[in-house]
Amino acid sequence: MAKTQEITSIQPVDTIVQEKNIASGDVDEALKFLRDGGISSNVEINEKALLRKIDWMMMPLMFSVYFLQYMDKTLISYASIMGLIEDTGMVGNDFSYLATAFYVSFFFCELPHAYMIQRFPTAKYLGIMVICWGICVTMNSVCKNYASVVALRVLLGIFESASAPSLILLTGMWYKRSEQPGRLGVWYQGTSIAPAIASLVAYGLLHYNNDRSFKSWQLLFLIFGLITIVAGILVFFFIPDTPMKSRLTHDEKLYAIERIRENQTGIENKHLKPKQIWEILCDSHTWMISLIIITSNIPNGAVSSFSSIIIENFGYTNAQTLLLNLPGCAIAFVSVYFGCWWGGRYNSRGPAIIALVIPTLLGGALMAWLPAGDKAGLLAGSFLINTVGASLPLLYSWSSGNYAGHTKKVTMNAITLMSFCVGNIIGPLTFRDSDAPQYIPAKITIVAILAVCMVATGLLDLMYMLENKRRDQRAQNLRPEDEIRDIEFMDLTDKENPHFRYCL
Secondary structure, three states, X not given: OOEXXXXXXXXXXXXHHHHHOOOHHHOOHHHHHHHHHXXXXXXXXXXXXXXXXXXXXXXXXHHHHHHHHHHHHHHHHHHOOXXXXXXXXXXXXXXXXXXXXXXXXXXXXXXXHHXXXXXXXXXXXXXXXXXXXXXXXXXXXXXXXXXXXXXXXXXXXXXXXXXXHHHHHXXXXXXXXXXXXXXXXXXXXXXXXXXXXXXXXXXHHOOOOOOOOOOHHHHHHHHHHHHHHHHHHHHHHHOOOOHHHOOOOHHHXXXXXXXXXXXXXXXXXXXXXXXXXXXXXXXXXXHHHHHHHHHHHHHHHHHHHHHHHHHHOOOOOHHHHHHOHHHHXXXXXXXXXXXXXXXXXXXXXXXXXXXXXXXXXXXXXXXXXXXXXXXXXXXXXXXHHHHXXXXXXXXXXXXXXXXXXXXXXHHHHHHHHHHHHHHXXXXXXXXXXXXXXXXXXXXXXXXXXXXXXHHHHHHHHHHHXXXXXXXXXXXOOOOHHHOOOOHHHOOOOOOOOOOOOOOO
């Protein structure tokens, strides 16, 4: 059934600015668009049809970006059992350092990317970064030594570090907070589907025997590198930077803006505001989310780089190892769907995260304490570890929905991804060459660190509940004359806006 939305004329922006004593450039870009085009009218829009149109415009390419981002960074795991280690002369802990190099460059580039994403058109910037990392992946196919692989791995981290913050920001521009976990889950499913596709392709390439010209692992990098370059070109031309610059009709743009007014987080502001950066650094919620992301990604970082080696060490052949990655991918897929559905449907991200961490904790315990001869139990443990990655889109959702003010949002996205890097840097380093082939200390570390993650998640959820209750009590004392029209698009932070309530 069609739903009617009344788009009313609004006060001139300069009048609103005088009420808040802020410069007109400090308001959200959406408010400027409404000022220029929001004349009084009755617009009959079918919201479900519009939402489907937005989904088809955004989700396929956003999924492709995250699918390829995860695929390209984990190709090294499959290449490691296809001859990469031997052909490039890796010894000792070289492979662990290779995995770490990616996340070190990823870490240091998050803040520069945050600045660039705010200053330049978000989707265009993302498309350029996808093309650049596709070139890096393609060039891996001609590597002859360890140094060249490390150099390309560092460059891959630099360019890929723009993907998640851009996608989180784009999701927040288009979707209500109740819709965000589901949409984040759609493009995040690339992390569960990518390993399955990579395993099957790598399995097929094991039957490629022309070793004199091009090895199978080189062909693996070449194929996916070229695909990534094409995807980057499509992103550049077809993902809109904001609802205001999209291919929607004018009335649809107005409705797309109005429907997310309830988020209280705005859409875009190109002015860097140091005050908002300082506010996020002093926010205890920020560092609780950071702790949760770090602790949940220590096992995730280990699994993404060492999953094939772990399974191979159970006594399976290379071909069997590649195929045995598939059940773990299926578990990851179901976990992402379940967690995002639960978080969005019941506004209950914290309990969903804890529920996803428990199977990984159990899997780590099985791998750490079962005897080496219990192949079935050890394999089951390695599969269960894949549930922890499904907590990340829920943490992205907390980052997207619980931070208002554009500078504050992009800064939080950077902190979120930097925390992700810290976990993924620590994870591979727990797998020391001296502990091979069982890697018992690394598996015990997974168990201990996930217990910390569960406690921190419960505490953060409680903090949000108490803050919302305090704000509800304060709201009872607000007077009508204190209300500011269009406060949702004033680029205020969650701390400054009295109407803001935190997602749980």
